[in-house]
Every structure is written in structure tokens, then in C-alpha cells.
Amino acid sequence: MLSNRQLLILQVIIDEFIQTAQPIGSRAISKKPSVSFSPATIRNEMADLEEMGYIEKTHSSSGRVPSEKGYRFYVDNLLLPFHLSHDDKQIITNVFDQDLVEFEQVVQKSVRVLSEMTNYTSIILGPEVYETTLKQLQIVHLSRTTAVAILVTNTGHVEHRSFTIPSEINPADLEKLVNILNVKLTGVPIVKLHSRLQQELIAILTDYVSDLELAMNYLKGALLDQQPNNVYIGGITNMLLQPEFNDVSKLHSLYSMIEQEDLVANLLRASAEGIHISIGHENKVNEMQDCSLITATYSLAGKQIGTIALLGPKRMEYSRVISMLNLLSNRMSDTFDRW
Amino acid sequence: MLSNRQLLILQVIIDEFIQTAQPIGSRAISKKPSVSFSPATIRNEMADLEEMGYIEKTHSSSGRVPSEKGYRFYVDNLLLPFHLSHDDKQIITNVFDQDLVEFEQVVQKSVRVLSEMTNYTSIILGPEVYETTLKQLQIVHLSRTTAVAILVTNTGHVEHRSFTIPSEINPADLEKLVNILNVKLTGVPIVKLHSRLQQELIAILTDYVSDLELAMNYLKGALLDQQPNNVYIGGITNMLLQPEFNDVSKLHSLYSMIEQEDLVANLLRASAEGIHISIGHENKVNEMQDCSLITATYSLAGKQIGTIALLGPKRMEYSRVISMLNLLSNRMSDTFDRW
DNA sequence: GTTAGCACTCTTGATCTCCGAGTGCTAATT
DNA sequence: AATTAGCACTCGGAGATCAAGAGTGCTAAC
Known part of the structure; x- marks a missing residue:
């Protein structure tokens, strides 16, 4: 256990070091208005604090510097509430x-x-995005073979990704797919999009869209691949x-x-x-x-x-x-x- | 004018300095296989090159270092085509x-x-974006009072911006406005969007939309304000x-x-x-x-x-x-x- | 015109010294 | 018994000094 005096000294050392980045000596501490002991007394206490591992010397005759253990103690026990200006x-x-x-x-x-x-x-x-849900999904065709997929969440976040449409896919199919997805997936949390796609919708979709698998793969790639950092x-x-x-x-x-x-x-x-x-x-x-x-x-x-x-x-x-x-x-x- | 020998020496100095970042001395130069003069000769040439301002000394008895004038000359006249591996x-x-x-x-x-x-x-x-044109414009409503405006260009670039819809604006009006804009502005270069909006479309639009000005201002803010860097x-x-x-x-x-x-x-x-x-x-x-x-x-x-x-x-x-x-x-x- | 030779210059790194800040310990003081 | 004054000791840092080495400019010889 640390005595009150040791607490005070540790506090002064760390506060001071935070300001100056310089090792603190016993003389400097004793000059602080909050401290009323002589340098010699402080030296004794510092020797104890050092033995306990709260402070360190940079060399044998230097002032003291907080150790990591010291910072940890300071943060856990000595932190005063700070009033922001x-x-x-x-x-x-x-x-x-x-x-x-x-x-x-x-x-x-x-x-x-x-x-x-x-x-x-x-x-x-x-x-x-765990809690955010899909607001709207959209495909904008740029040309015969390229398009941008845009995904808007309820939080106003917009993800987009361009992709090339392989010639095997019928653009009309893609369109249809997107329409269905919009109806079925709006309001679904983003993180669940993937499993929803897989589990619930495949059955329904096969009825509407030929070449489903291909189109799906492309959409998945466009929408889910990149979890941006x-x-x-x-x-x-x-x-x-x-x-x-x-x-x-x-x-x-x-x-x-x-x-x-x-x-x-x-x-x-x-x-x-x-x-x-x-x-x-x-x-x-x-x-x-x-x-x-x-x-x-x-x-x-x-x-x-x-x-x-x-x-x-x-x-x-x-x-x-x-x-x-x-x-x-x-x-x-x-x-x-x-x- | 620089002699061939001076050109060679300057080239060696700069090439070498680019590699090592160390001043180059006459001895080091004379050891290069492409150079066949004694250090003394080179020293003479270097003195000349220094007088002309192409190279410098870091101190009175150091090797030479290229000056900015030297680099400029090198870049303009001595650069060999480099073959990438x-x-x-x-x-x-x-x-x-x-x-x-x-x-x-x-x-x-x-x-x-x-x-x-x-x-x-x-x-x-x-x-x-000077050359890119508007592909599609869209508003996605997030709530009664907020929405995202999304702008897709023909290059696949997507800009988006959220905004709050002031209560004075009728959402239906906004919708209508966007529809009209889409028809009229698709294919217009992005940089011209602003002037187009102002000059040609105001007339048409007033017929369709009440509170036009307000809605317009909001859209403009949403779409054109931020020219992202x-x-x-x-x-x-x-x-x-x-x-x-x-x-x-x-x-x-x-x-x-x-x-x-x-x-x-x-x-x-x-x-x-x-x-x-x-x-x-x-x-x-x-x-x-x-x-x-x-x-x-x-x-x-x-x-x-x-x-x-x-x-x-x-x-x-x-x-x-x-x-x-x-x-x-x-x-x-x-x-x-x-x- | 080129180069060898040499004295000179300056940097770099090592070594030394001195000073001051700070310590630990002991003995005196409260 | 706790605190403090006093003192010898330690160490880092700033300067001074020195030797080695790299490089130069100049002169004289090739």
C-alpha cells in the first residue's frame, strides 16, 4: 500500500513528466506548492516508489520517470476529473x-x-453496419456490359461498386432480379443480406429468372465482397x-x-x-x-x-x-x- | 558549353550521388570503368564544373554533390532512356x-x-469530371425529413450526399423534380449541370412544381456543392x-x-x-x-x-x-x- | 594536356575533462 | 521516530583536443 505522501509524490512526478518529458528530481518536487517536505525526505520516498516499480531512473544519478506500472496506477487511482474549458x-x-x-x-x-x-x-x-438495414438496391447500367450496383442503407450510407456484366447474363433478368430483391430485402440488416439471399430467396427467384446462379454470383460480388474498412x-x-x-x-x-x-x-x-x-x-x-x-x-x-x-x-x-x-x-x- | 569529359564526369557524379547520397570524390570517379583519367585531371574538371554551378562542395575539402542547376542539366540533357525490367x-x-x-x-x-x-x-x-456526363440522378428517402441524393456518372462514378428535407418542401414535389431532371439532364456533362439547371430548365420546371425555388436550392446543395478533392x-x-x-x-x-x-x-x-x-x-x-x-x-x-x-x-x-x-x-x- | 606529388583543409570519431544535477547514506535535528 | 542537512559519489552532456582519413588545389614533372 502506498502512503498518502507517496501517492502525492507519484502524482506530482507523473503530472510533471507528462508536461515536460524530462526526468524529475527530488528538488523540483519539493518546490511544488502542494509538497512540503525536503528533498531528502522525497528522495527516501522515491527510493521506495522505485523499489515498488512505479518509477524508474534513466541512469544511476538521474531524476525519476514514471514506469508503465506507474502510469497504470496513475490512470486507475490518481486521475482527477478534468474540466474542459x-x-x-x-x-x-x-x-x-x-x-x-x-x-x-x-x-x-x-x-x-x-x-x-x-x-x-x-x-x-x-x-x-450491424444494425443498419437495406433501404434500397439499384443497378444503373453504364453501357451494354458495365453497370454500377448501388446500395443505400437506412443510415444514409451509400455503397457502390461497378462490375462488368458477362454476356451470358440477360440484362432483363438482372433487372428483374433487382426488383425482386428490393421488395424482399428492404429493411433487412446488411449483415444478414448474404444469408437471406442464400436461404430464403433462391427458391422464389428461380421461378422468375433464368440463369439465376450466374446473375446471383455477380450481384453478390458487387454487393457483399467488399466490407470496406x-x-x-x-x-x-x-x-x-x-x-x-x-x-x-x-x-x-x-x-x-x-x-x-x-x-x-x-x-x-x-x-x-x-x-x-x-x-x-x-x-x-x-x-x-x-x-x-x-x-x-x-x-x-x-x-x-x-x-x-x-x-x-x-x-x-x-x-x-x-x-x-x-x-x-x-x-x-x-x-x-x-x- | 561543357566538354564531353565534363559531361561524363557530371553524369557519373549525379548517378553515383543518386545511389549513395554521399559526396563523390575525384578518386571514386576515376575508378569507374567508364572513366579513364586520373584523379588529378578529374579534380580540374570538377573545379570547372563547380565554377559553372553544376556541382557543389559540402565543405572545403569534401567530395562534390550535384547542385539544383546540375540536376536540371542532368534531367534535360543526360537522361538515358531506362529499360524497366x-x-x-x-x-x-x-x-x-x-x-x-x-x-x-x-x-x-x-x-x-x-x-x-x-x-x-x-x-x-x-x-x-469535365468530360463525364450524368447517367442517373436519384433521391432515396430515409425518413420523413432526410434523404440521400445519388448521382451516377457515365464513368461509373457515384457521388452521394445526405440532406434534410425542410418541412416546407412537399416530398412529392421533390420526387417530381427529380423525375424531370433525370429526363432532361441525363447525358449532360457534370460541369454544365449547374448552368443547365439555371438557364434552360427553370422555365419548364415552374409549370410542374410548386415551391420550386426552395426545392431547387436543396438539390443544388446536395449535388453540386461538394466538388470533392x-x-x-x-x-x-x-x-x-x-x-x-x-x-x-x-x-x-x-x-x-x-x-x-x-x-x-x-x-x-x-x-x-x-x-x-x-x-x-x-x-x-x-x-x-x-x-x-x-x-x-x-x-x-x-x-x-x-x-x-x-x-x-x-x-x-x-x-x-x-x-x-x-x-x-x-x-x-x-x-x-x-x- | 595529363598526371604525380604534396601540403593543406575539413569531417569524423574517439578520448578526456569538467560541470552540474541528482542520488544515497549518515549524522544531526526536531 | 521522523525529518532534514550535509556530503561524497555517480553519471550524462557539453566542450576541448587529437589522430586518422578522405578529399582538395596547386605545382612541377611527364
């Missing part, structure tokens, strides 16, 4: 002021605002501002990781509801083990549909960032619910 | 092998391939591999420039037909003045519709890169024409 709140709220009626717009704007306000890299995993990333260059990434080789490995959107997407897809923080080696991805990742989820009708995340150095402004993520994720959920 | 050609050709029928897919794939093959940053300015950028992290960007502060200014997509878009939009090279300070954008930018254009039916560019250090592999850009832009033009 009125301006900050306003900026976040403003994102939702214009009448944006599309998920995508909201998300794009949020990513930008978040990275600008925090100076970290922000990542949003766009709303998953709706990952939005902003402020990647902010990493350059952090002294911990002065080293180009570190940057390179981190950046090439971030460039792999599917990897990032999978990582975030696993996030638990609410705010969650992974510090350094708590991250499974190697390239992130010098970073902290804070995730928050947002929801539609109480059901989690996406994730907002901030990636920065372990030395993040946890408390401020958490407040911002909370506010943003609530606003997002509210907005989506209102639609 | 069979594999390289194959990789580029493969981009077009699958039956991609959408501009976007082709462009996205090209950007990736290009940056992977060159290790530079590749930028493609997506096809401008179709800029695709790949391999940004490749910059980290170049020794000239070891310095984090240089990287930062360059990266924050690249992050501004509209700036990049405007820059490329101005590119002249064919291959064009800007070296260092020939670039107007400050942040690029340590870089070279090579642009190539591609076309549809002989009309330039977009730009491919590679951004790298001044020490670029000009000749290889130019061959690749040539091949790629031709293939792109061919493919688009074939549709």
Missing part, C-alpha cells in the same frame, strides 16, 4: 452543429477536431511533435503500422464498451509498445457501433483526453440516436 | 488486369503500386527512408503540407501535359524545396483528365521513375479509353 467543449459541440446527416461527415470532422485539439493521432472506427485517421504528423519520437526509426515502424488500415481496424474492433486505456506493453501490437492507446465507444440505440481512439506517447494527458473522448462519444451517440 | 513492367500492367471498372479502383491501386515500386511518395489526382496519396512513410529527411523538423513541415489535400490538389491540377519535373526551388511551395516533383498526365479520349506525381528527394532516380510514370499513365489512358 468552455472553448474546448464548444469546439466539440460545434462538430454537430451543422446539419450533418451522414455518419461519414460526422466521423471525418470528429477525427480532425480531435487530433487538432489533442496533438495526438486520432482514429475513429466508423459505424459498423471504415477507419478514419487524423493527425498522424502530430507524432513528430512528441520528443519520444525524435528517432526516425521508431517513427518508421509506427507509421508503417498505422498505414495498414485493416490492422488498425481489427485492433479497434475489439475494444470494450466505454473508455479503455492500454499503456505501452499492454498493447499487443509491437509497434505500439512505446505508446498509449485510449479507446472510447459510441453507440446507436444503446448498442455499440464504433470506436474512437487516441494514440500518443505513454506520457499522454490522460485526464484531459478522457474528458474529451467522453464528451465526443456521447455527442456522437446522441446525434446518431436522434436520426 | 520485365518484372517491373509486369507489376504495373497487372494493375489493370483484373476487371476493374471504376476509376477509383484503378487510381487507388496505382498509387499503392507506384509508391511501393519507387519508395517515394506517390500522388494521383483523380480523374476530373479526388487526391490519392500513398507511401508517405517512404520519406522516412530517405537520408535527407533524417531531420524531424524538415519532415514535419513537409508532412503537414502533404496533409493539406486541397493544396496538393491545386498544385497538381496545374500540371502541364506530359512529363514534367520540378527540382528543389523550382517548386513554388516552400516545404517542397528540398524535393523533386515529377508529374505525368493521363487522359481520356486525348483530353487530359488527371495527374500522376511522385514526390521524393532531389536525388531521385529520375530515369527509372520517368519510365514508370510513362508506362503507367499510358496504361491508365488506354484503360479509360477502352471503357
Whole structure:
């Protein structure tokens, strides 16, 4: 167990290090107004804190630096609720002021605002379509042999994909097929489209359409193949501002990781509801083990549909960032619910 | 005028520097099989080349490094046609092998391939829609008050935008309006949509639709407001591999420039037909003045519709890169024409 | 005209020193 | 018993110094 004094000292060390990125010495701590002990006393406490693994030295006679265990303790026990300034709140709220009626717009704007306000890299995993349903399906013929399939969801999301129509398929058949599908599939959740197609409709459809299989395969390809990774990333260059990434080789490995959107997407897809923080080696991805990742989820009708995340150095402004993520994720959920 | 020997030496210096990024000394040059003079002779020639401004020293007793004037001369006069390896050609050709029928897919794939093959940053300015025409216009109602407007072009490009329907507008009117517009505007070039709407159709439309103005304004907003910046950028992290960007502060200014997509878009939009090279300070954008930018254009039916560019250090592999850009832009033009 | 030779210049890396910030420990103080 | 002052010690960082090496410019010889 940590004494109150140790708690105070640990708190000061971490707060200070978050600001300056410099090791903190006993003298500097004793000068803090909230601290009223001599450097010698503090040195004793620091030795204990170090023994317990909450802080570290960079070399034998340096000041102390928080360890990952220290950050973890800080995040779990020492985090003070942070009051966002009125301006900050306003900026976040403003994102939702214009009448944006599309998920995508909201998300794009949020990513930008978040990275600008925090100076970290922000990542949003766009709303998953689990709950969205098919609103309308349509084929637009571009020429004899090419067409675009367009799929509109009830959330205003539009997917489209071009394809070539093989000469074996009768365009009229395709047309008929689409008409039937529209009647039968409107309102069906997107994720269930595939199984619905397979299980329930084949029987009905064979009656209407010759060469069914061929046409179906084409439609399936057009509509379902691409599950796009709706990952939005902003402020990647902010990493350059952090002294911990002065080293180009570190940057390179981190950046090439971030460039792999599917990897990032999978990582975030696993996030638990609410705010969650992974510090350094708590991250499974190697390239992130010098970073902290804070995730928050947002929801539609109480059901989690996406994730907002901030990636920065372990030395993040946890408390401020958490407040911002909370506010943003609530606003997002509210907005989506209102639609 | 440069003597043949001077040309040879300049060529060797630049070729070598492009490979190694290290200053080249007279001894190293004289060891090249293509060179048969002693270091002393070469030193004399180098002094002349330096006086003329084609090469520079990094310090008084260092080897020589090409100046921007040197690169310019090299690019204008010394560039040998580069023969792409069979594999390289194959990789580029493969981009077009699958039956991609959408501009976007082709462009996205090209950007990736290009940056992977060159290790530079590749930028493609997506096809401008000047020549594309409206294929179909459609409104899908999501709810009483929201809808998505979808616009399909003859090239398979799909634009969409959600909007809220103000209560003053009669949904039936909107429907009617869209029907009429579809009949009247199909086949009209996208860029002319706006003027067409204003000039020719207002008269006809007033007969059919009450509250015309309101409905029109909404449609215009939905369809024409956003001219999206179709800029695709790949391999940004490749910059980290170049020794000239070891310095984090240089990287930062360059990266924050690249992050501004509209700036990049405007820059490329101005590119002249064919291959064009800007070296260092020939670039107007400050942040690029340590870089070279090579642009190539591609076309549809002989009309330039977009730009491919590679951004790298001044020490670029000009000749290889130019061959690749040539091949790629031709293939792109061919493919688009074939549709 | 070309090249060998040589003195000179400048970078690079290694080694050393000095300074200061910070520590741990002990002994004095409260 | 807890706190603090005092002090010796440690280590990193900034400079200074030095030697090695790569490269140059110039002169004189070929």
C-alpha cells in the first residue's frame, strides 16, 4: 500500500513528466506548492516508489520517470476529473452543429477536431453496419456490359461498386432480379443480406429468372465482397511533435503500422464498451509498445457501433483526453440516436 | 558549353550521388570503368564544373554533390532512356488486369503500386469530371425529413450526399423534380449541370412544381456543392527512408503540407501535359524545396483528365521513375479509353 | 594536356575533462 | 521516530583536443 505522501509524490512526478518529458528530481518536487517536505525526505520516498516499480531512473544519478506500472496506477487511482474549458467543449459541440446527416461527415470532422485539439493521432472506427438495414438496391447500367450496383442503407450510407456484366447474363433478368430483391430485402440488416439471399430467396427467384446462379454470383460480388474498412485517421504528423519520437526509426515502424488500415481496424474492433486505456506493453501490437492507446465507444440505440481512439506517447494527458473522448462519444451517440 | 569529359564526369557524379547520397570524390570517379583519367585531371574538371554551378562542395575539402542547376542539366540533357525490367513492367500492367471498372479502383491501386515500386511518395489526382456526363440522378428517402441524393456518372462514378428535407418542401414535389431532371439532364456533362439547371430548365420546371425555388436550392446543395478533392496519396512513410529527411523538423513541415489535400490538389491540377519535373526551388511551395516533383498526365479520349506525381528527394532516380510514370499513365489512358 | 606529388583543409570519431544535477547514506535535528 | 542537512559519489552532456582519413588545389614533372 502506498502512503498518502507517496501517492502525492507519484502524482506530482507523473503530472510533471507528462508536461515536460524530462526526468524529475527530488528538488523540483519539493518546490511544488502542494509538497512540503525536503528533498531528502522525497528522495527516501522515491527510493521506495522505485523499489515498488512505479518509477524508474534513466541512469544511476538521474531524476525519476514514471514506469508503465506507474502510469497504470496513475490512470486507475490518481486521475482527477478534468474540466474542459468552455472553448474546448464548444469546439466539440460545434462538430454537430451543422446539419450533418451522414455518419461519414460526422466521423471525418470528429477525427480532425480531435487530433487538432489533442496533438495526438486520432482514429475513429466508423459505424459498423450491424444494425443498419437495406433501404434500397439499384443497378444503373453504364453501357451494354458495365453497370454500377448501388446500395443505400437506412443510415444514409451509400455503397457502390461497378462490375462488368458477362454476356451470358440477360440484362432483363438482372433487372428483374433487382426488383425482386428490393421488395424482399428492404429493411433487412446488411449483415444478414448474404444469408437471406442464400436461404430464403433462391427458391422464389428461380421461378422468375433464368440463369439465376450466374446473375446471383455477380450481384453478390458487387454487393457483399467488399466490407470496406471504415477507419478514419487524423493527425498522424502530430507524432513528430512528441520528443519520444525524435528517432526516425521508431517513427518508421509506427507509421508503417498505422498505414495498414485493416490492422488498425481489427485492433479497434475489439475494444470494450466505454473508455479503455492500454499503456505501452499492454498493447499487443509491437509497434505500439512505446505508446498509449485510449479507446472510447459510441453507440446507436444503446448498442455499440464504433470506436474512437487516441494514440500518443505513454506520457499522454490522460485526464484531459478522457474528458474529451467522453464528451465526443456521447455527442456522437446522441446525434446518431436522434436520426 | 561543357566538354564531353565534363559531361561524363557530371553524369557519373549525379548517378553515383543518386545511389549513395554521399559526396563523390575525384578518386571514386576515376575508378569507374567508364572513366579513364586520373584523379588529378578529374579534380580540374570538377573545379570547372563547380565554377559553372553544376556541382557543389559540402565543405572545403569534401567530395562534390550535384547542385539544383546540375540536376536540371542532368534531367534535360543526360537522361538515358531506362529499360524497366520485365518484372517491373509486369507489376504495373497487372494493375489493370483484373476487371476493374471504376476509376477509383484503378487510381487507388496505382498509387499503392507506384509508391511501393519507387519508395517515394506517390500522388494521383483523380480523374476530373469535365468530360463525364450524368447517367442517373436519384433521391432515396430515409425518413420523413432526410434523404440521400445519388448521382451516377457515365464513368461509373457515384457521388452521394445526405440532406434534410425542410418541412416546407412537399416530398412529392421533390420526387417530381427529380423525375424531370433525370429526363432532361441525363447525358449532360457534370460541369454544365449547374448552368443547365439555371438557364434552360427553370422555365419548364415552374409549370410542374410548386415551391420550386426552395426545392431547387436543396438539390443544388446536395449535388453540386461538394466538388470533392479526388487526391490519392500513398507511401508517405517512404520519406522516412530517405537520408535527407533524417531531420524531424524538415519532415514535419513537409508532412503537414502533404496533409493539406486541397493544396496538393491545386498544385497538381496545374500540371502541364506530359512529363514534367520540378527540382528543389523550382517548386513554388516552400516545404517542397528540398524535393523533386515529377508529374505525368493521363487522359481520356486525348483530353487530359488527371495527374500522376511522385514526390521524393532531389536525388531521385529520375530515369527509372520517368519510365514508370510513362508506362503507367499510358496504361491508365488506354484503360479509360477502352471503357 | 595529363598526371604525380604534396601540403593543406575539413569531417569524423574517439578520448578526456569538467560541470552540474541528482542520488544515497549518515549524522544531526526536531 | 521522523525529518532534514550535509556530503561524497555517480553519471550524462557539453566542450576541448587529437589522430586518422578522405578529399582538395596547386605545382612541377611527364
